[in-house]
Amino acid sequence: MRNNHVAAWTSVAAAALMAAATLNSPAAAATSAPSASNASHGCPQLSAKLPWYGENRARLQRMIDERGTCGGIKGPRPVAAFDWDNTVSKNDVTDATIAWSLKHDKILRPASWKQTSKWLTDDADKALTTACGTDVPVGAPLPTSTDTDCTDEIFNIRESGKTMSGAAAFAGEWNHRRTVPQYAWVPQLFAGHTVPELESYAAQARREALRAPVGATQTLGTHTVPGYVRYYEQQRDLIRTLQKAGFDVYIVSAGSEPVTEVWSRGVGIDRAHTIAIRSVLDSRGRITTYNEGCGGTGRTQGEAIPYIDGKRCWINQDIYGIKGAGAWDRQDPGHRIALGGGDADTDVTFVGDATGAHLVLNRNKNEVMCRAYDNADGRWVVNPMFIEPLPQKPGTYPCSTAAYNKPEGGFGPLLREDGSVVSDKTDTAH
Template identity: 65%
Template structure:
């Protein structure tokens, strides 16, 4: 008993201090689940401290861990892989009007899609034989522009709650059911996992990744967290039936997979509307799990916070112990974590500014586990433009006390 108490006090002290280089492990009870695999630097040791301190090794259960999905647990985007499969197999329903697919779709995009793809509900788009149609859809999804370079979306939206090109994917399947979309995702999954690492394919004139891989170390981390009594969630800006088709193989079931949820009609078919959050009603993509929207969804679904309060940082007991992400869309919920903020380095400016500033000593940066990116050639512009305001204006990244972060060099790659 005395040895166990001494170990608990040691673990608590480690978590309240800034992380240091790994030291020889203290005695641990035999039931402590252990991480395996190679991580960058001392990241595995630091993650293990969180597992030990918040889990069954310290007599606790029910702590929350939350992971972004695409390019955090997998290499490459599973929603894009599904859309690629759908476009090559003519599974997208043709809308009556392309304008119906997004409240922000521009006239230029409407004309480009109408010319390349046609209109008139009731038929499937022949995208496999109409490369112009495929090109317009892929260009709008990837870059938010038409093939001619015109903006595909315009108007006003909260840039920390949604992004139109992400919100646009779910309405493309209006008229289909979640089961249909899940079946497409499963077919895409089989194909992408079978493709060799590095494989690409052509969609229209676009070259896109043909493969997806689960990161073994992330799957091991998730399994270890489960063994330690954590509740593990995925929170993604993908479409929920797609993310669910992939997440279960990483040990996260549908009940713990949170993503963009299409509103269904009376017959259970997907509509152009998506579910709201934080007092914002269901709408046409007004809020999705994007930046602050990921916090909102976790607050509502995991902690039962309702109304506008779900947009705000909660007390420590209503925040994840560990959170992991790879992009600016993850910066809010990853920053909320109380034990460790795990960042997969994909050179995304706001997230990397927060990670390298390491204000609370709990940020862990890890290179991508497969085909990592080279270091950024110039420092991240933390002091000037790395932050995106709700109105879309770029600005400096600020700490909780209002001070501006200095520019940060890329150091982990």
């Protein structure tokens, strides 16, 4: 367990509910700037030099003032949790690491591609074996820097879950709110490496991505992908302000944990506060195709990762010390985060669990944007991406018919807690 916030929660829960009511009151909604009294008393303030959409800075500042040290709440520190890729950073740091590794021959040939994922199809196994060949000894680096066919197959499966010919790369049964095979496949691709080796690849990819100009692209085989990554300065400032105000701040990502840890240090979040896919190591300290589980699942080959409901599970387990199957359940307000930040459907559950503010960066993802625009509790804060924001989504989000990611796969209508259907929403924050 990374941390434990289990303590005397009754007074904390009551204070949290009172603060939530204050945030959602008409008087609070009408306030557009931090109060002068809080600023004059030295309460940590978000930078006024960094632009936010609409009244979002003021709304987040109120939550910080009310829930943090200036609010005078006694008991365990309030918790804030953020997704990483495209929430704290612009562009995907896992993809940046994969790209660097493919360009530098860092993927080791497995004994069998089928062994890398329990869901890998025969079509994908054949495509990878044909493209990457069998000349390289098992456990030796594949020449992906020059073998564009091999690079194309690996990256296309990671990107789309399909082979270059369009065949499904993964098949079978899995809970679609607890995992997605192509996400779980990323750390599995690095099987045979040590954690320090993977960290070194992530660090070198990070240097290249931060040096590349905004808008830069790179070529992997026949794929053109982003060539740069940036920390969002607004998110760095928000994290710093939360920490100064007494919050415990975590990253909860569906990426590989060693990769995410390399990046999270750049916003002042240490290894103990970074949660992502945690690979099981063999007796020699090398990454295997298995990962640690959550909610009583034990070790798995990808059945449970920090993905949609899995992010809630890891927060409950690693932060609040909730063991067993109960970690999958929504907890009482005293055992939930104060602020959650995300950008995609993979974040919707834990961001929705927050009791103080639900921060969403708009990437036009149906389920999370339907929740955000429905704003059932009045605490959803929607912001365009800080770099290269997307244009307005045409039409409406299909909230009433096809926004909910069903556990068995496919999509259905999105429901509120009372069972009513969320109506379709228009995109307004862009």
